[in-house]
Amino acid sequence: MNVIEVKGLKKSYGQVHAVRGVDLSIPAGEIFALLGPNGAGKTTTVEILEGFRSRDAGQISILGFDPHSQGYAARQWRDRIGIVLQSAADAGDLTVIETVRHFSRYYSNPRKVDEVMSAVGLEEKSGALIRNLSGGQRRRLDVALGIIGNPELLFLDEPTTGFDPEARRAFWGLIEKMRGNGTTILLTTHYLDEAEALADRVAVINNGLIIETATPAQLGGRATSQAVVSWRDGSQVKSEATDNPTAVVTDLSVHFDGEIPELTVIRPSLEDIYLKMIGGADE
Amino acid sequence: MNKIPSALNIGIRRGGLEIRQFARQRESVVFTLLFPVILLAIFGSVFKDTIAPGVTFSQYFVAGMIASGLVNTGFQALAITIPMERDVGGLKRLRGTPMPASSYFIGKAILIAVSMLIQIALLFGFGLVFFGVEMPTELSKWLTFTWLVLLGSACSTALGIAFSIVPKSGRGASAVVSPIVIILQFFSGVFFVFTQLPTWMQQLAAIFPLKWLTQGMRSVFLPDSFAAQEVAKSWETGRTLLILVLWLVIGVFFSIRKFKWDRD
Numbered sequence: 001m002n003v004i005e006v007k008g009l010k011k012s013y014g015q016v017h018a019v020r021g022v023d024l025s026i027p028a029g030e031i032f033a034l035l036g037p038n039g040a041g042k043t044t045t046v047e048i049l050e051g052f053r054s055r056d057a058g059q060i061s062i063l064g065f066d067p068h069s070q071g072y073a074a075r076q077w078r079d080r081i082g083i084v085l086q087s088a089a090d091a092g093d094l095t096v097i098e099t100v101r102h103f104s105r106y107y108s109n110p111r112k113v114d115e116v117m118s119a120v121g122l123e124e125k126s127g128a129l130i131r132n133l134s135g136g137q138r139r140r141l142d143v144a145l146g147i148i149g150n151p152e153l154l155f156l157d158e159p160t161t162g163f164d165p166e167a168r169r170a171f172w173g174l175i176e177k178m179r180g181n182g183t184t185i186l187l188t189t190h191y192l193d194e195a196e197a198l199a200d201r202v203a204v205i206n207n208g209l210i211i212e213t214a215t216p217a218q219l220g221g222r223a224t225s226q227a228v229v230s231w232r233d234g235s236q237v238k239s240e241a242t243d244n245p246t247a248v249v250t251d252l253s254v255h256f257d258g259e260i261p262e263l264t265v266i267r268p269s270l271e272d273i274y275l276k277m278i279g280g281a282d283e
Numbered sequence: 284m285n286k287i288p289s290a291l292n293i294g295i296r297r298g299g300l301e302i303r304q305f306a307r308q309r310e311s312v313v314f315t316l317l318f319p320v321i322l323l324a325i326f327g328s329v330f331k332d333t334i335a336p337g338v339t340f341s342q343y344f345v346a347g348m349i350a351s352g353l354v355n356t357g358f359q360a361l362a363i364t365i366p367m368e369r370d371v372g373g374l375k376r377l378r379g380t381p382m383p384a385s386s387y388f389i390g391k392a393i394l395i396a397v398s399m400l401i402q403i404a405l406l407f408g409f410g411l412v413f414f415g416v417e418m419p420t421e422l423s424k425w426l427t428f429t430w431l432v433l434l435g436s437a438c439s440t441a442l443g444i445a446f447s448i449v450p451k452s453g454r455g456a457s458a459v460v461s462p463i464v465i466i467l468q469f470f471s472g473v474f475f476v477f478t479q480l481p482t483w484m485q486q487l488a489a490i491f492p493l494k495w496l497t498q499g500m501r502s503v504f505l506p507d508s509f510a511a512q513e514v515a516k517s518w519e520t521g522r523t524l525l526i527l528v529l530w531l532v533i534g535v536f537f538s539i540r541k542f543k544w545d546r547d
Contacts, residue, residue: 050379052545075381079287083379090373093307094300105296106382108285129307145376 001064003028003153003184004049009058011044018044020208022058028152031175031185033199033216035192037278041208043157046188050083050155063153079108082151084142086158092131096122099130100144107149119174120144136167143174147183154178156187160194172197192271202270206278220273232261290385297382297390302397315356316402319348320409326474327414334476335512338505341414345406346500347473350435352402354464354493357395357439362446362460367453369546378544388538392440399436419503427520428503434527435496441534442492448543467493478514485514492530495523 004026011019019041026032036042047053049060051067051074060067065077091099100117104110117123120140125133133141139162146154156175160168175198178185189195195202196216203213204220217223229248230239242248245265252260268276306312323344330340368374377387410416419425450456468474470488477485477497488494501509502518510518 052375052378075287075383078379078381083376085372085376085379090368090371090376091304093304098300098303102296102300103380105288106293106380108287108381149380 001028002026002061003030003063004032004186005059005061006049007059009045009048009060010056011041011048011053012056017208019048019055022205022208022210024203024210024213026184026186028184029179029182030200031179031187031198033187033189033195033202034205035189035195035202035274036205040206040278042188042205045205046155046157046186049186050081051077079149080152082146082149082154084146084154084156084159086161093129095127095129096133096141096144097126099141100148103145104148109150110148111150113148116144116148119147119177121170121174135162136164139163140171143171147178151183153184153186156185156189158189159187160189160191168194192269192274196270204274204277211277216270219270220277222268222270222273225268225273228266229264230266231263237262287381290383291389293382293386294389295393297386298393298397301390301394305394305398315360315398316405318355319352319402319406323348323406323410323414335505335509338509339415341410341416342504343476343501344474345410345416346504347468347471347497348406349403349432350471350493350496350500351464351468351473352406353399353432353435353439353496354467356398356402357436358443358446359460359464361391361395361440361443362450363453363456365444365447366450366456369447369543370453374544384539384542388440388444391444392437395440395443396433396436399432403432416504424503427499430524431496431499431503434524434531435492435499438492438527438531438534441531441538443534444542445534445537448537448541452546467491470494471497473497478512492527495519495526499523 002025004024006022006024009019009022009024010017022041022045024032034042034046044053048055049062049067051069054068063077063080065073067077069077094102097113097117101113104113104116114123117126120143122137122140122144125137130138130141139159143156143159146156159175160171163171172194175185175187185198187195187199199216201213202216202219204211212219214220226241226243227245228239228241229245229252230237231252232238240248249260249263249265252263323341326344327341330344333339334343365374407416407418411418419428446460447456450459467488470480470484471477471491471494472480472488473493477488477494480488485494498513498519501513502520507518510516513519
């Protein structure tokens with residue numbers, strides 16, 4: 001059974017059709033990235049799945065629950081999911097460990113507090129007041145609070161915004177570890193390299209519709225699209241788009257009798273493909 | 284499989300957390316808890332007269348200070364701090380956990396009750412030592428006092444949570460809430476003798492709970508002979524109870540039905 005199953009999801013705000021019929025199937029243990037420009041319907045979709053917004057139409061099953069459940073059913077459902085929102089800046093007068101320990105009391109089967117603290121790399125800051133944490137440390141606390149309940153499904157909303165490259169790498173490591181535990185993760189991000197590094201599959205949403213769902217390597221025909229070979233010939237930089245880059249390089253190698261000056265072979269990046277996709281959808 | 288902790292269990296833990304957070308904001312602790320004492324000091328020094336035989340203004344004012352302390356500590360504090368918590372995303376994060384709304388409300392109620400107890404103790408202490416405030420001696424008056432504090436505290440908490448949906452942002456909350464509370468205090472006979480206020484003011488005040496809380500506190504701290512000088516020539520204890528319960532129900536209803544966890 002899929003952890004997330006969405007069919008025909010629709011949501012309008014007055015005359016604005018934010019989500020116009022989204023389908024999603026996400027199996028257990030997958031890291032799934034939802035990509036899309038601002039205003040594409042990404043946030044609305046995710047917030048409906050998180051149970052923060054109502055929907056106009058469509059069927060949703062998340063771990064067998066409707067996210068619009070109320071009362072005890074809602075608590076049973078929330079007991080099994082974790083949500084890391086875009087930065088919360090409350091509770092500045094509590095220490096890190098107090099906050100993590102307190103949140104652990106909300107759940108039926110929380111993870112061990114120490115274990116979570118070390119997973120997010122905050123052991124040394126456990127006694128610090130939250131208001132004295134740096135931006136990156138706060139973000140790691142957000143993640144700690146999202147995973148303390150030992151969730152089967154984790155929502156990660158722009159998790160590394162404002163991170164320096166080193167902190168991002170460390171964070172990716174943490175997510176990889178969670179994949180190892182079998183946690184299903186729905187990730188939204190603006191960073192294409194992040195989606196590429198983490199996600200098993202990505203979906204691109206634009207104008208309220210999912211344009212394509214594929215692995216990062218295959219999105220938008222990326223795996224089979226033409227490569228660009230470029231090199232220096234005397235004073236000129238030349239390039240050639242080709243379906244057979246190996247043949248081109250072999251020919252060049254013969255032409256130059258060995259080493260090809262300033263040789264590069266480039267496949268389109270996920271970002272190139274993504275920009276083409278959302279640009280095309282606007283037309 | 285363990286069970287999800289009960290709403291009451293989480294609520295009590297939240298109460299502890301709220302108190303801890305409050306206690307760490309030193310400036311606001313001192314100001315909140317000592318504010319009624321400071322007001323008593325000012326008014327007690329300015330108005331030295333007696334307003335009836337054997338009733339000093341300080342005595343009259345202690346009743347008003349306890350009643351308006353309930354409004355300041357509960358209604359005003361919550362209607363300002365909850366929108367601030369909402370602004371920084373703290374409420375939305377809580378909404379995403381299995382913590383039920385009732386636990387959040389229980390936590391707030393515990394914070395308000397504890398803070399109220401400390402305020403009353405301080406007010407009694409300073410009142411006794413410096414301003415010759417007399418404490419009631421009959422048990423029945425202490426019983427009235429106890430239910431007034433409990434009901435008033437609950438009512439003020441519920442209305443503060445309910446009113447927190449009104450301010451659009453945490454930054455503007457104080458500008459919306461504070462004037463309402465100050466005007467209510469003037470109209471309800473906290474700073475002045477109620478019967479000396481214009482009739483229309485008295486009638487307007489009678490709609491809101493603060494007037495009844497203040498009058499109820501007078502029935503505790505003033506001699507029974509003073510009842511004859513009230514507007515209705517009586518303490519109206521039954522009506523006070525009824526009106527406070529009514530406002531409590533209104534507050535709880537709107538808190539449960541309309542509480543906003545998110546800015547939009």
